[in-house]
Amino acid sequence: MRLSTRGHYGLKAMFDLAQHYGTEPIPLKSVAERQNLSEHYLEQLIARLRKAGLVKSVRGAQGGYILAREPGKITVGEIIRALEGPIAPVECVKEVDPKECDQADYCISRMVWARVRDSIAGVLDSISLADMCREAAKIHQTKSFDHNRGGWTLYDP
Amino acid sequence: MRLSTRGHYGLKAMFDLAQHYGTEPIPLKSVAERQNLSEHYLEQLIARLRKAGLVKSVRGAQGGYILAREPGKITVGEIIRALEGPIAPVECVKEVDPKECDQADYCISRMVWARVRDSIAGVLDSISLADMCREAAKIHQTKSFDHNRGGWTLYDP
C-alpha cells in the first residue's frame, strides 16, 4: 500500500511552488535544491503535472514553473491523480475505467477496497496546497519560539 | 497507491475460511478453486498469516486451515498488515519503525501522508471478517430475489 516517489516528490515540488506563488516563475533547479530531489527526475514529474494543467511553464532564461491556479484551488488529490493515475488500492475499484472481474457484483473484498479508495480520496481531495502552506506557517511560528527570551519571536527572513 | 496481490488474494482466502468457520479444516486447494487463485501462491500467503497467528493449520490428509479466532475477532487490518507489512503510503509515516528523514518535524507532505495512513487504517481496522460474511449473506439474499414470483426466495443450497 505504497505511493511511489512520483507522488511523494511531486507533492513536495507542488508545495514548494505554492509557497512561492505570486512571484516570478520558479526554476526546477531551485525546487530540487530546496526539497532535496534530483532535478532531472523532477523534470519528468513536472511534465505530467503540466500535461494535467496543474502548472504552467515559462521557457528560456529566467523561466520556470508557476501554479496554473491559486494554491487554494489545487487539491492534493488532483496532484496525486496526475502523477500516479486514478486512486485504486486494487484494479477492480479504479476511479475511472475499473477492470472488473466476473465476480464483481458479489465480491465482498471488492467492497472493502472501494471503501478504502473513498477514504483515501476523501482525505486527499479535502487538502489544498493553501492548507499545506497555512500548516507550514503555523509550524514555523512554533519553531521560532525563543527559549532564551521565553517568548515568541517574529519571523523575519 | 496500489495493494499487491498478496493483500488482495490473502483477504479473499481469509474471507473464504471465515465463510466455512466452525466446520472441518479447509484445504487450500478448495480455497484456491473457489476464489480462483493459484494454490502454490496461496501457500506462501497463508504461511505469513499462520506466522502472524491468524490461522491454524492441520497437517496431513483431511487437513487444512482454520481461522485462529472467530471471524468477528479478526479485522481486515490485521490481515493486511500480516501480508503487506505496516500501513504506510510513504516510508516516513510507517506505523512501526518509520524511517524519518532529517526534515521530519517540519515536512508538511509528511503530515498529509500520516492523515492518509490513519484514514486507511481506520477503515481496515473497522471491518471484521464477520462483517464481510454478513455483507455476503445480505447480497446473496438480494441476488435470489425471484422476479417471476415477484417475491423473495429462500436460500436452500
Added chain:
DNA sequence: TCAATTCATACTAAATTACTCGGATTTCAT
C-alpha cells in the same frame, strides 16, 4: 550571443511482483 532554462526521448540498474517448481514431511483412511 550566451547562459539559463524547459522539453523530449532513450536508456538502465536494481528492486519487486507474482508466480512456478521440486520435493520433504505429516497424517488420516483403508
Added chain:
DNA sequence: ATGAAATCCGAGTAATTTAGTATGAATTGA
C-alpha cells in the same frame, strides 16, 4: 503398512516497475 492428501519449505524466474541518469534539442531573457 501403505498411499493419498495435505502442509511446509526454499529456490528459481520472467515480467514489470521504480527511480532514476544521460544526452541533447529548443526557447528566451540579458
